[in-house]
Amino acid sequence: MCSLTFFVLTIIISCQKNDEKKAVSIIWKNKKAVAVSIPNQLAEGTKPISVRVDASYDNELTIFGDIEKQEDRLIFTPLIPFTRGLTYEIFEGEKSIAQFSIPQPDASDAPKLTAIFPTQDTVPENLLKVYLQFSQPMREGRSAQHVALLDDQADTVKNAFLDLQPELWNEDRTQLTLWLDPGRIKRDLQPNKKLGAPMLKNRKYSIIISQHWKDVDGSALAKSYTKTFVTTIRDSLSPVPESWKINPPKSGTLSALMIDFQEPLDHGLLDEAFEITHEDGSKIAGEWQFVREETRELFIPKDHWKPGTYHLKVDARLEDLAANNVNRPFDRDITKGEEQKGPQAFVLVNFQVK
């Protein structure tokens, strides 16, 4: 009896092994189905192998890709990875020899929205930019479908954001910059005169990000997100670094230097707009932190402060929430001779450490 069981088991195992040898397997790389491995046993080896997608239309086309011959198998690498949720068919000549499907992504892989800038809940009515930060690289070209601005009646403000193609993503596709339509914000242009500015002062608005937005691997956001804020009057003035409040640290300490901008600044350039140098010209190493909803920054030095004069070097392209930069306001009335500082690259503000 024992030997019979052993015999049956051996047959089952060897069949499984044979089946495994005959089964196609998907090759994964960074959660993408980048290729399929086709064992030689599957085909007769007489006609060329091709792969087709089982879509609802035009199933006759073979997929572009490279076929690499290995000892006991063929590796087919398509030009773009196989798509989640789709089924593919392998052909030898015109004969179908196998099928395989790409599973849907795991729910645990769902991306998240990690931040929305500005973080303030009060913004000027001529706010120009909104930044969305995600935990994973997202699909491009989808913001018009998935991001909406709602007014206090919960009605969608149509054409509030400029539908730019290509969109303004950072390199790893985790941060998207959206522009509220600059043609509607800029005074006297047709979009501004006909449609008006996207937002009016003293109103409540919400930005809604839909949970249907998928990441590059096909996982949708875990939930939808809402940011609500109120608007104040138009901001038409450039940030003036000379008027910022600087709280200098004491010499011999590692205390933070605190700079109060007196208004929230735009997230875009904040991380790289500042530099501190000592009067002897040496650059001070340390870490920047932006607090109180982008209205203040802290600089924590690596080494103890020495006494002397320091220069805070501010990139003149640094903008506030309405895209007024240090050199010029977003929208300058040239007939009134509104001030424009020269096209300077930096502004220096001095402070003393005693």
Added chain:
Amino acid sequence: MKKMYFVLAVICAGVVLLANTNRLAGSKYGFKVGTPEIKSISALAFGPDGVLLIGDSKSGTVFAMDTKDAVANNAATPVEIKNIDQKIASLLGTTAENVTIQDIVVNPVSKTVYCAVQSNDGTPVLLKIAGEKIEAVSTKNVPFSSLALNNVPSETDKDQRGNPIRVSAISDIGFADGKVLVSGLSGQTFSSTFRSIPFPFTDKQDAATLEIYHAAHGKYETLAPIKTFTTAEISGKKYLVASYTCTPLVLFPMDELKPGTHVKGRTVAEMGSGNQPIDMVTVKKGGDSFLMMANSARPVFKVKYKNIESYQGSLTTPVEENFATAGVNFVSLPVTNVIQMDKLDDSRMIMLQRRSNGSLDLWTSSERYL
């Protein structure tokens, strides 16, 4: 024996000649054979002799690649492919909602159509369309050169000009007068990064950014990022014809586009509110040349360059009618929802159009549209 030496000598000479030719072919325009690291394709244009210019927004780089497709063709065949997105999707092993056609251009020498496609996972694909046939264009082991737009300058340059603002999106690319023209948008600041880069590319970063401004009715001035552009000759003078993200159509004399200058375009038209120009080309019929402009929410516009020429001064009187346009006169063609456009030859255009039945078709316009 002598004969054999002679044969050997001829073979040697042949090999030397061949080797030289290969090296010359590889080094034309300073190209080196290799595989360019193209991370995305957002804009395409053709340079000289079948050189394809590829705008890669993701890596902030312009690639110039020899397509070796430089046999002159004076009788371009019209292309017509219905449901092109579905066809491309099937060839890439996916469905139409998973691919985006980023740009379509015609090689002005061979008249072959090239097409940049991006899959949802971000993989870029370059395709070639001949008649009804779609082929993949390999970018492996090709002669190419590249120019990074986001190069960090040396410390001394930094002190003078500051860090360059990184280009997040290459909005358009073109080639005129031996220069590659690139308009880039930044995700960090509201600014323009328009560059005119001498071709072949050199190591020198002499392609500094222009500051481009727009003055609405001569009153309010803003920085003005360029969305799309073309070049044209008006009364013997060469112009850049551009459209801003805030929608006006503007002209710049090409010779004023010098690095580091503050340039203001002359507004010749406002193309209406709630609308964005998508693509522009210059075509000819008889003695007239026309600017053709595809729009996001309007039909294709046709503007006679002669009208632009006679329209002097900037736009001063806004139009009263809602959604109206202002400035030079133009004709709306009975063609809407054109997403991409390029010229096939002097008088015909290829258009990628979303039809009212939802089908995305690539087709060729006849001369009667002009």
